[in-house]
Amino acid sequence: MSTIVSSIISSVFKQDSKQQLQPTSLRPGQIFNGKILKLFPNQTAEVQIGNQKMIAQLDIALQAGSRYWLQVQPGEGKIYLKVLNNISGVSSNQDSLEAVLRAFGLTGSKENLDIIPFFLKEQLPVSKEILQQTANWIKNMDHPEQGLNTIKWMMQQGYPMKKEIFQSLVSMQSQTPLTELMRKFYDQVNLEGDKSTVSNSLKQILTSFITNESKQVGEKILRTIITKWVNEEDDGVPFSIIKKLGFFPMHTDENTILRETMKNSNFPDKIPTIRQNVISSQVELNEQVKQILQSLKLQDQVVMMLPSKLIELMKQSISVNEKHFLETIISTEILPSSREIDDQFHPIFKKMIHSIGFQYEKDIFDHFKGLENDPVKQESLKSLLIQYVKDESNFSEKQTGEQLLQRINGMQLLSKEMGPLMQVVMQIPIPLWTSVPELTLQWSGRKTEEGKIDPNFCRILFYLELENLKETMVDLKIQNRVVSIKIINDQHQWLQNLKPLHDLLKENLKGMDYHLSSLQFVKANNDQMGKERKGEFPTIYENQSYSGVDIKV
Known part of the structure; x- marks a missing residue:
């Protein structure tokens, strides 16, 4: 941490x-x-x-x-x-x-x-x-x-x-980042080889937290290209692209590869001698693709670099058909994923909050009060951890699972209501294109008379460890829908590049009925931010009352 x-x-x-x-x-x-x-x-x-x-x-x-x-x-x-x-x-x-x-x-x-x-x-x-x-x-x-x-x-x-x-x-004061704890627990559960429903669900939900977007997109691209090759689409172009990406030697014969990969499949009698009429069903197609992917034994770093390698390959001397094929893959696989991160950050963030299980107790309460027909809309990490630590006998896995559960409980305990005031403290992994930074958020504000968040007054402190900007803090204040933002960071040369975005940010906030009064870029080691660096953060119990707002910067 x-x-x-x-x-x-x-x-x-x-x-x-x-x-x-x-x-x-x-x-x-x-x-x-x-x-x-x-x-x-x-x-x-x-x-x-x-x-x-x-x-x-x-x-x-x-x-x-x-x-x-x-x-x-x-x-x-x-x-x-x-x-x-x-x-x-x-x-x-x-x-x-x-x-x-x-x-x-x-x-x-x-x-x-x-x-x-x-x-x-x-x-x-x-x-x-x-x-x-x-x-x-x-x-x-x-x-x-x-x-x-x-x-x-x-x-x-x-x-x-x-x-x-x-x-x-106490777990909230641990120096171990939440994402590191998640990766450790995932590796333990995966190595254990437990095939139970709870273990499989845990691995699936943990993967969504610890896997960056480029790895997911890379896996999807590779599966798409191999599927097109095995299914004999685009006149041999997919196999040519696979070789030029470096997955097979350029002199390799595709029938040799298919023959070797099918030896360990569920269809050993279908070892191909020629390419025609080998794949007779979707099941066989999926099996063939699975066997080829397993034979490659690719490391995560190689898969993560695949989107970038495709773009680099586009710049090289390739045939018209190969270029058209790559353009199709980029437009259907890479660009939509990149836009999804930019355009759907708000729903992704809300999904993350629910997936971790911050509302686990509320969902149970709503169910028993008859406010929800379905007791569990979607399994959360917290609900799965409760089941896992209850049934798990292995000390190491159970201990890590308990530590992860304690961290989630700790965030809930620090998030509380005090009359009309509220405080929320969260740590959430945010899967971005090439990394999974951990967002730490402290929000303080007040409720309206109806018990809802007052959108006119709030203070939010964001903390991120970004790939290029490194350790970054954003201090956002809203007073009567007037917004002031301070970005604190050591990488001052990067911050200067953000200044042209001031007008765009102001316009977008205006569309949400907020007025941007100031946008400051501050070096983290100067005198003005000395208190923040020492941990002397402003108290959340100020005379002003605050609440939350969602913005896209």
């Missing part, structure tokens, strides 16, 4: 840490060091813990302005607090820590004495269960401070102290 991506994920935890702990987050048995601000009749007082103030019922009369060790007691309707005199009377900080541990019946072990100061420093309520869970969860972590900050965030958000939630949130 890049420096910028790590910064944006970390910034979400840092920004949310400014939130106050909610009274509903307090649980009976928890202990905290609180300050008595005001006293009221009937031993009621205003108590402060951290930045939070609350009205609580005390068990004895206390002095305003003093600090005490307090323990949350069971009760309905209000917060009940008990003063722990055996701790409050201790003057030494070290002795206080050990006294708190004794109150929980815990030993003053190094692990406990290392953990409890964090809760006291952050002024978080602590209980025996939380201390034991924290020690158990972070004991094998390379960066235990990440685990402690995650637990703090969980408590502030009111999340249950469950290991699954903790692991999912």
Whole structure:
């Protein structure tokens, strides 16, 4: 994971840490060091813990302005607090820590004495269960401070102290990119050779995430050319093209190739001696094409370069028929795929979101509420992973599958609603022509009165590792449908080439009823972007309210 991506994920935890702990987050048995601000009749007082103030019922009369060790007691309707005199009377900080541990019946072990100061420093309520869970969860972590900050965030958000939630949130701070995790899991499942429906579906959906467009187009082009050759179309031109592309030696005889490839097929009795009347059915045609493709044993890089090699071949001295054949292949296979990336990015992006499974729980909820007739419109990566880790016995594959599932859950946990405000954090592979960059997106905004996204106000931060532009950040703000865009990148010479697109971008936004007020190109290492490089991103809880918009740049 890049420096910028790590910064944006970390910034979400840092920004949310400014939130106050909610009274509903307090649980009976928890202990905290609180300050008595005001006293009221009937031993009621205003108590402060951290930045939070609350009205609580005390068990004895206390002095305003003093600090005490307090323990949350069971009760309905209000917060009940008990003063722990055996701790409050201790003057030494070290002795206080050990006294708190004794109150929980815990030993003053190094692990406990290392953990409890964090809760006291952050002024978080602590209980025996939380201390034991924290020690158990972070004991094998390379960066235990990440685990402690995650637990703090969980408590502030009111999340249950469950290991699954903790692991999912920690996974979002991992340095391993999502696409790398997907490739690793695909290789493990593929190598395992499991033919089950779940495994096959997983491999299929993972392929759509980790395969760039040029590989898919290259495979399609090669299959089309070989099919035309085997089916004896275009008077031998396809076979000539295959040789000129370097897949077979120029002196190779096509009957020799066909004879060799059909030896291992399901039709060994159809070994051809002549080309006429060999293929008698679509099944045999498909089998022949399959055998030839397998015999080539092509590496992915060779297949990815095929579209470019076809275009290069067009520039060479070839026959009129060969040129016409290549023009047909390029117009039917390459150009439509290239236009699809440009013109259909929005539907592709929406499909990716659904395919990963960000709406998995919503789809299930809608089904049981009768809003959807079909319980599963399309299997998502998340739904398949849930089935896989439940049934898989191999430790390595199951562990990687769980890590991938935790990453998806982590994104969902970081994406949340806060009254009229919303936040969305996503990491999505975006298959482009020659690469599969990982898009990290942080969106913040507000909802309309109907609960829908307000298209007039939003802020979106995009992070991409592009093939030529390298590490790139786009900061997009919308205020009352007025759009300002800042593109931050180290490759300043590339950014200058984008300036002529300003008018086109402005015109396209105007067609969507948005006004482009500014488009800035900023080098990532200058003073203006110093804060972004250090991970000090603007808080999502600004006075302004924001929402989303789809644009094509």
